[in-house]
Amino acid sequence: MSHVDMRLNSTDGGVAGPVAPGGSGSFGSTPAEKKAAANTIETELEPNTKKAAEHADEATNSAITGFDGWATAAGLKKVSDTWDAQVKNLMGRLSSEKTALRGASGLFVNNDVGLGNQFRPIGTQSKLNGL
Structure with a gap:
């Protein structure tokens, strides 16, 4: 019979466990930070991106009209179509x-509560509870 050894990689403190490269082992943001980031996307990034796209469309459409009949107009139309697809x-x-940001916090909380509920019956049914 042969002897088999297992060695786990560990962090600097000798504690085995998964840690992202360069990470501290803790979450990178709180639920409040995730909510704030989602709100920034909704109130700033989405409307400002839409406004910038519309402004570019107006200017490009004006240029296309100005170059009507020239190959430049066809080229600008192609660029405009590509731009619109990228904006979309x-x-x-x-x-x-x-x-995803709005759902992530809820998923973590639900996962923690679910796991806690799975272990709770084990603790209440243990014969060691009365000792």
Whole structure:
């Protein structure tokens, strides 16, 4: 019979456990910070991005009209279409990030409560409780 050893990698303190590279092992933000970031996306980034896109569309459409009949107009139209697609993708990404930030805190809390509830019956049914 052979002898098998197992060695776990550990942090500087000798405590084994997963730590993100360069991380401290704690969450990077609080629920309040996640909420504030989601609100910033909703009240600043989304409206300002939409406003900037509309401003660029107005200027580009004016230029396209001014160059009507020239190859430049077709080129500007192509650039405008590409720009619109990129803005649409960015707006979708901002919306997804906002939703993820708002949902993340709830998921962590629900996970903690759920795990706590799973262990609670074990503690109440233990024969060691009365000792």
